[in-house]
Amino acid sequence: MKTIIDIATLKKDYHVGEVTVHALRGVDLKINEGEFVAIMGASGSGKSTMLNIIGCLDRPTDGTYLLDGVNVAGMSKNERAEIRNLKIGFVFQSYNLLSRTSALENVELPLMYNRMITTKERRERAIAALEAVGLADRMDHMPNQLSGGQQQRVAIARSLVNDPVVILADEATGNLDTRTSYEIMSLFQELNSNGKTIVFVTHEPDIAKCMTRSVVFRDGHIIREEDVKSRLNAAEMLRALPVEQD
Amino acid sequence: MNPGNLLKVAINALKRNKMRSFLTMLGIIIGVASVITMLAIGQGSKKSIQDQIASMGSNMLFVMPGNMRMGGIQQGSSSSQRLTVADIKAIKAECDAIVAVSPEVRSSGQAVSGSSNWPTTIYGGSEQYLDIRSWTVVSGRNITDTEAEGSAKVCLVGRTVADELFGEGIDPTGETIRFKSIPFKIIGVLSEKGQNSFGQDQDDVIIAPYTTVQKRILAQTYIQSIQMSARSAEESDLAQSQVEEVLRRTHKLRENEDNDFDVRSQEELATTMTSVTEILTILLGAIAGISLLVGGIGIMNIMYVSVTERTREIGLRMSVGGRSIDILLQFLIESILLSVFGGLIGIVLGFAASSIVEALTSWPISVMWGSVILAFAVCTVIGVFFGWYPARRASELDPIEALRFE
Numbered sequence: 001m002k003t004i005i006d007i008a009t010l011k012k013d014y015h016v017g018e019v020t021v022h023a024l025r026g027v028d029l030k031i032n033e034g035e036f037v038a039i040m041g042a043s044g045s046g047k048s049t050m051l052n053i054i055g056c057l058d059r060p061t062d063g064t065y066l067l068d069g070v071n072v073a074g075m076s077k078n079e080r081a082e083i084r085n086l087k088i089g090f091v092f093q094s095y096n097l098l099s100r101t102s103a104l105e106n107v108e109l110p111l112m113y114n115r116m117i118t119t120k121e122r123r124e125r126a127i128a129a130l131e132a133v134g135l136a137d138r139m140d141h142m143p144n145q146l147s148g149g150q151q152q153r154v155a156i157a158r159s160l161v162n163d164p165v166v167i168l169a170d171e172a173t174g175n176l177d178t179r180t181s182y183e184i185m186s187l188f189q190e191l192n193s194n195g196k197t198i199v200f201v202t203h204e205p206d207i208a209k210c211m212t213r214s215v216v217f218r219d220g221h222i223i224r225e226e227d228v229k230s231r232l233n234a235a236e237m238l239r240a241l242p243v244e245q246d
Numbered sequence: 247m248n249p250g251n252l253l254k255v256a257i258n259a260l261k262r263n264k265m266r267s268f269l270t271m272l273g274i275i276i277g278v279a280s281v282i283t284m285l286a287i288g289q290g291s292k293k294s295i296q297d298q299i300a301s302m303g304s305n306m307l308f309v310m311p312g313n314m315r316m317g318g319i320q321q322g323s324s325s326s327q328r329l330t331v332a333d334i335k336a337i338k339a340e341c342d343a344i345v346a347v348s349p350e351v352r353s354s355g356q357a358v359s360g361s362s363n364w365p366t367t368i369y370g371g372s373e374q375y376l377d378i379r380s381w382t383v384v385s386g387r388n389i390t391d392t393e394a395e396g397s398a399k400v401c402l403v404g405r406t407v408a409d410e411l412f413g414e415g416i417d418p419t420g421e422t423i424r425f426k427s428i429p430f431k432i433i434g435v436l437s438e439k440g441q442n443s444f445g446q447d448q449d450d451v452i453i454a455p456y457t458t459v460q461k462r463i464l465a466q467t468y469i470q471s472i473q474m475s476a477r478s479a480e481e482s483d484l485a486q487s488q489v490e491e492v493l494r495r496t497h498k499l500r501e502n503e504d505n506d507f508d509v510r511s512q513e514e515l516a517t518t519m520t521s522v523t524e525i526l527t528i529l530l531g532a533i534a535g536i537s538l539l540v541g542g543i544g545i546m547n548i549m550y551v552s553v554t555e556r557t558r559e560i561g562l563r564m565s566v567g568g569r570s571i572d573i574l575l576q577f578l579i580e581s582i583l584l585s586v587f588g589g590l591i592g593i594v595l596g597f598a599a600s601s602i603v604e605a606l607t608s609w610p611i612s613v614m615w616g617s618v619i620l621a622f623a624v625c626t627v628i629g630v631f632f633g634w635y636p637a638r639r640a641s642e643l644d645p646i647e648a649l650r651f652e
C-alpha cells in the first residue's frame with residue numbers, strides 16, 4: 001500500500017509576543033492511500049495546526065513531512081502553492097464558496113491556477129466533479145440559491161476537481177444538521193470507497209465512526225490512534241433517521 | 247493564472263459590484279474629462295491669438311524708434327525722429343533675409359465724402375506695404391512705387407471706411423474722399439480682416455502713399471516705423487539681427503551705445519501674447535490634474551475596502567493554489583481596469599464637453615491629441631500606482647489567517 005502522508009517528529013512553535021506556544025511537540029503519523037482518517041481532539045490540542053501543515057498552508061518548525069513521496073517541509077511559499085494546487089483538496093466548515101459566482105465556476109477555481117489545463121478541459125472536469133457529487137442540475141446556481149448541504153457538495157466537487165492525492169476536510173459537517181451531515185458523510189464514504197484518501201477533522205464521535213481510523217490529539221501529541229472497529233455506514237444511518245413530520 | 251483568466255476574474259469582480267465600480271470610476275472620469283477640456287480651452291485660446299497675430303502680416307518684423315539719450319537726458323521714444331527713408335534703402339540693399347520693406351507713417355483724422363464723415367487713421371506705405379500686412383485688394387488696384395514716391399493723392403480704403411462713407415457693401419473705387427482737407431482718389435478697396443486680438447477694427451483704415459502722408463498731412467521727413475517681411479518664419483531671427491546691424495551703422499552708433507530703435511518680430515509678439523494663455527492653460531490643467539489625483543486616491547480607497555471585504559476569498563484562492571503573484575495581479579488588474587475604463591469614458595466626455603463649450607462660447611476649442619494620450623497614460627499609471635499597495639497587501643496575507651477572517 002502506498003504511503004500518501006509520512007510525518008515524523010514534527011514540531012510547530014508559534015511566537016505570540018514574548019511567549020512561545022508549542023502547538024505540536026513531535027508528531028509521527030503515516031496515512032496510506034485509500035484511508036479515511038479522523039483527526040480528533042479538543043480545541044487547542046493541535047489538530048488544526050496539524051491539518052494546516054498537512055495541507056501545506058503552514059510549514060513545520062522541525063521534523064519531516066513527505067507528501068506523496070515529496071519532502072514538502074522546507075518548501076517556499078510558491079512551491080507550497082503549487083503543491084496545494086496539484087495534490088490537495090480542501091473542504092471547509094463554512095464552505096468558502098465565492099459569492100455571486102455559479103457553482104460551476106466555483107468548482108473550476110483550482111484549475112484556473114493550473115496553467116497546463118485548457119479552458120475546455122477545465123469545464124469538462126468541473127462538470128464531471130459536480131456530477132460526482134450529484135449536483136449536475138445545479139451547475140448554474142449561485143451559492144445563495146443553494147442549501148447548506150448543496151453548498152458543501154459544491155465545495156467537495158471543488159476539492160475533487162484537481163484529482164488530489166488527499167482531501168482535507170476541516171469540520172466539514174460542523175455547520176450542517178444531522179440529516180445533511182449524514183448525506184455529506186455518505187458522499188465522503190462513496191468517494192473513499194472509490195479510492196480517495198481523506199483526512200477529516202471533527203470532534204463529533206458519530207462522524208468519526210464513519211471513517212476507517214481515528215487519531216486523537218491532546219496538547220500537541222497524538223494520544224490515541226486506532227482503527228474504527230464497527231464502522232458506520234452513513235447511507236444506512238440516513239435511512240434509519242426518523243422522518244420529521246412538519 | 248494565465249492573463250486571460252486574470253482578466254476574466256477581474257472583470258467579474260467589478261461586475262459583481264457595478265454601482266461601486268461606477269462610482270469609483272467617476273473620480274477618474276471627471277478628472278480625465280476636465281484635464282482634456284481645460285487643455286482644449288487653453289489650446290483653443292492660444293490658437294485664436296496666434297491666428298490673429300498671423301493675420302497682422304506675414305513673417306512680419308517692424309522697427310520702432312527707441313529711447314535715446316540727448317546730452318544725458320533720456321528722451322521718450324515718441325519724440326524720436328531717427329528712422330528715415332535712407333534706413334529703408336539700406337535695409338533693402340543689405341539684408342538678404344528680408345524680402346519686403348515699407349515705411350509706415352500714420353495720422354488720425356476725419357475722412358469726409360459728400361455729407362458723410364468718419365474718424366479713422368490713414369497709413370502711409372509703399373507698394374509692398376499690403377503684402378507685409380497680409381492685405382489684398384478686392385477691387386481696384388494697389389499703390390504703385392511711382393505713386394508711393396511721388397506723393398500721389400490716391401488711397402485704398404478698408405471695408406469699414408467704405409461702408410461708413412458710401413453705404414454698406416458699395417464699391418467706392420473711383421470716388422474721391424478728403425482727409426484733413428486733402429482730396430484722395432480711391433483706387434481700391436481692401437479685403438476684410440475683422441478685429442485683431444486687442445479688439446481693434448483692422449478694416450477701419452485708409453492706406454495712401456507714404457510720401458503723401460509725410461508731406462501733405464504730417465509735414466515731416468522722418469518715418470514712424472519700418473515694416474518688413476522676413477523670407478520665412480524660421481529666418482525671422484536672422485532678419486532681426488541683420489536689420490539691427492544695418493541700422494546701428496546707418497545711425498552711426500558706437501560700440502557702447504544703446505540702440506536708438508527697437509526691432510520686433512511678429513514671432514516675438516506671438517510668444518509674448520501666448521505666454522499668458524500658456525500659463526493659464528498650465529494652471530487650469532493643474533487644477534484638473536488634482537481632480538485626477540483625487541480620483542486615483544478614490545480607487546486606492548475602494549481597493550483597500552475590497553481587499554478587506556474579500557479576505558476570505560483571497561484565503562480560498564491561496565488554499566487552492568493561488569500564488570502571491572496571482573493575487574497581486576488580480577487586484578492590480580482590477581484597479582487598472584477601473585482607471586483605464588474610467589479614463590476612456592473621461593476622454594469621450596472630455597470631447598463632448600469641449601464641443602459644448604465651443605458651441606456655447608464660440609471660442610475656437612481644439613482638443614489636443616497629446617492631452618488625450620497624456621490623460622490615458624496618467625490613468626494607467628494611476629491604476630498601477632494606487633492599486634499597488636492594496637494589491638500587495640492582499641498578496642501578503644497569510645492563507646490560514648485569511649480563511650479564518652470574519
